[in-house]
Amino acid sequence: MKGIVRRKAIDTQSDPYMRKAGPKGVTLCKKCGSVYRDKRWMKKSEVPQSLAYVNKTEVLCPACKKVRDRFAQGFVTIKGAFVDGHRDEIIHLISNKEKRAEHINPLERIIEMKESKGLIEISTTTDKFAQRIGRMLEKTYSGSVEFKWSDDVKLARVTWTRQ
Numbered sequence: 229m230k231g232i233v234r235r236k237a238i239d240t241q242s243d244p245y246m247r248k249a250g251p252k253g254v255t256l257c258k259k260c261g262s263v264y265r266d267k268r269w270m271k272k273s274e275v276p277q278s279l280a281y282v283n284k285t286e287v288l289c290p291a292c293k294k295v296r297d298r299f300a301q302g303f304v305t306i307k308g309a310f311v312d313g314h315r316d317e318i319i320h321l322i323s324n325k326e327k328r329a330e331h332i333n334p335l336e337r338i339i340e341m342k343e344s345k346g347l348i349e350i351s352t353t354t355d356k357f358a359q360r361i362g363r364m365l366e367k368t369y370s371g372s373v374e375f376k377w378s379d380d381v382k383l384a385r386v387t388w389t390r391q
Contacts, residue, residue: 257289300351302358310390355384362386
């Protein structure tokens, strides 16, 4: 996609699902179709057709493993009276954010989204993706956002509230 800025790579030091040394050659995720090439995971559409399947190895990418194991590094809680009246709009906004994030880094995904009256809970594959969801909600709807970071592991808890 034209005009998209690449973000810094995911920290391999603190993420147990990221291998210290990447796979050799071109590697394809057998579940989502993401491709590992040039030391990063990318959408298959970003890889030139001539190189997409050279020495292809099939594995599960780190994001698919996290979704399978429900290993979240980000938790977003959306709450308040505002949520009941704007639930569909909020869900749509978050869904669009996930689609855009996937084009930039296919390892950033929503693992699970739970809904109840006045509350939406989301778990994400990375702490930074949870942080960006919180910032997006604050920018779009105002309200207040609170960020809590774990000291020992890369884990973010984000709470957005609007009454």
